[in-house]
Amino acid sequence: MPEPIRVIVTGAAGQIAYSLIYQLAKGDVFGADQPLYLHLLDIPPMMGVLEGVVMEITDCALPLVKGVVATADLAVAFKDVDAAFMVGSMPRKQGMERKDLLSANVKIFKEQGEALDKYAKKTVKVLVVGNPANTNALMCAKYAPSIPKKNFSAMTRLDHNRAQAALAQKLGVGVADVQNVIIWGNHSSTQFPDVAHASVLINGSKKSVSDAINDKDYLQGDFVKMVQTRGAAVIAARKMSSAMSAAKAAGDHMKDWWFGTAPGQHVSMAVISDGSYGVAADIMFSFPVSIKPGGEYQIVQGLPVSDFARKMLDITAEELLEEKKDALSLCQD
Numbered sequence: 001m002p003e004p005i006r007v008i009v010t011g012a013a014g015q016i017a018y019s020l021i022y023q024l025a026k027g028d029v030f031g032a033d034q035p036l037y038l039h040l041l042d043i044p045p046m047m048g049v050l051e052g053v054v055m056e057i058t059d060c061a062l063p064l065v066k067g068v069v070a071t072a073d074l075a076v077a078f079k080d081v082d083a084a085f086m087v088g089s090m091p092r093k094q095g096m097e098r099k100d101l102l103s104a105n106v107k108i109f110k111e112q113g114e115a116l117d118k119y120a121k122k123t124v125k126v127l128v129v130g131n132p133a134n135t136n137a138l139m140c141a142k143y144a145p146s147i148p149k150k151n152f153s154a155m156t157r158l159d160h161n162r163a164q165a166a167l168a169q170k171l172g173v174g175v176a177d178v179q180n181v182i183i184w185g186n187h188s189s190t191q192f193p194d195v196a197h198a199s200v201l202i203n204g205s206k207k208s209v210s211d212a213i214n215d216k217d218y219l220q221g222d223f224v225k226m227v228q229t230r231g232a233a234v235i236a237a238r239k240m241s242s243a244m245s246a247a248k249a250a251g252d253h254m255k256d257w258w259f260g261t262a263p264g265q266h267v268s269m270a271v272i273s274d275g276s277y278g279v280a281a282d283i284m285f286s287f288p289v290s291i292k293p294g295g296e297y298q299i300v301q302g303l304p305v306s307d308f309a310r311k312m313l314d315i316t317a318e319e320l321l322e323e324k325k326d327a328l329s330l331c332q333d
């Protein structure tokens, strides 16, 4: 058996964590033979609830769990962690955009960036889930200068999974038969879900999704809108934001980052922009990435960008630049 790793979940008494912790504890993310210590962080008023979560983890009798550290103390929570799921923050309510959460949430990611910098392993892989996720991740990285920026990411995998599942339904195939959809940009209603490079396996032969659906108006219209607004639709129906699907996406994101993507496949991750595809540098922008075994991601290069895609990329990058400006000023207060 490998040495145990240390994995932190912030917001551990909340909704997403409730689904996520079980996936981590039973080996779905880091592997069925990888023991781990779970570090669970929440705020002091939630310590009673968190105690209940710890009881349930114990009662699951899962052999991979070597110990649980439940705390509101950042120094204890972030000590020597190998992987960080940064969930803890306020969710939006009906009628809000995710960026409306910036003033409530960004300072959490500043403070926890500082804690990662002080206490975590320098190789830690950080996934920011709390909204607005891209800009929170940017600030988290900024305040953890001793950790490479490439170790920080934000979650657009839920959008990616939504797009993949919707296309599979439309085409009447299994989800695994649809590959290489791309979410570009912000985890917000300006994101661009792009099928131009996606493929589908139909009756054993591989086709482009665009050819298989053969309805440009749908692919550039209703499909894009549906993925952009799916989070709001779930809130309208459930009166609470997506949690089970968000936890599944967080697990998928980290699993691919930890183990690598299959040859020829790419997934969507918001990572620090290096200027690829004419996107402004130094914003957390969702790109197609391929990941080597062992966890080094690369932004997939050289994909053709249509005029329509160019317009969509520019809109979402512009929003991220505005969020960055607001976040920097909030963090200086």
Ligand SMILES: NC(=O)C1=CN([C@@H]2O[C@H](COP(=O)(O)OP(=O)(O)OC[C@H]3O[C@@H](n4cnc5c(N)ncnc54)[C@H](O)[C@@H]3O)[C@@H](O)[C@H]2O)C=CC1
Residues within 6 Å of the ligand: 010, 011, 012, 013, 014, 015, 016, 017, 041, 042, 043, 046, 087, 088, 089, 090, 091, 092, 108, 128, 129, 130, 131, 132, 133, 155, 156, 157, 158, 159, 187, 241, 242, 243, 246
């Ligand atoms: N990137 C994505 O695709 C998605 C992001 N989200 C976001 O994830 C976040 C969490 O959502 P839920 O789990 O549903 O919310 P929740 O309200 O059920 O749980 C959040 C937890 O975070 C805790 N928390 C608040 N401030 C904290 C701090 N400073 N340190 C540690 N813990 C803190 C709260 O006490 C609470 O237990 C929200 O911002 C939500 O918008 C949700 C779905 C998808």
Ligand SMILES: O=C([O-])CC(=O)C(=O)O
Residues within 6 Å of the ligand: 091, 092, 098, 131, 158, 230, 231, 232, 234, 235, 241, 242, 246
């Ligand atoms: O929409 C929200 O506020 C929660 C979220 O990020 C999502 O479901 O994609």
